[in-house]
Amino acid sequence: MSFESELSKGNFLIPKCTECKKIVWPPMEFCDHCMGKTSLKGGDFEGKIMEFSRQNDNYFCIVEIEDSFRIMAKMIQKPHIEQVVTVSKCGISKGNYFFEVI
Ligand SMILES: [Zn+2]
Incomplete structure (x- = not known):
């Protein structure tokens, strides 16, 4: 595994x-x-929105997971700084990790 x-x-x-x-x-x-x-x-790991930017209809966020490390994640709804989120989807696409949070 x-x-x-x-x-x-x-x-x-x-x-x-x-x-x-x-x-x-x-x-x-x-x-x-x-x-x-x-x-x-x-x-159910807890993530916190640290930064985000808008790209077309999506938001891309830097999310800190469990106060420990940061991932880049897509979000459909407009994020807020320090908002608590969870990873709703993840996978590997074209060799890159992708994450989506809600
Ligand atoms: Zn150790």
């Missing part, structure tokens, strides 16, 4: 260190803090 194979199936799982419990991002097999093994955790 790898982060990318799950993401390509639409599952957003976060790698966490089994030793120190740190979220490891970008996803790696071993923790960059203590070299412990990571395992993928699912859940």
Whole structure:
């Protein structure tokens, strides 16, 4: 089970260190803090809108997940700074990760 194979199936799982419990991002097999093994955790991760810009009919946001790392995500509704969102869709398109939040 790898982060990318799950993401390509639409599952957003976060790698966490089994030793120190740190979220490891970008996803790696071993923790960059203590070299412990990571395992993928699912859940309703909380994201916060840090910045956004409008592109045609969509908004593209920088979302901070679990106060830990940032992803770029699409949003249909107009976002607000510091709004709390969750990842509603994700996957891999043309080799790039994509995320959509609501
Ligand atoms: Zn660790």
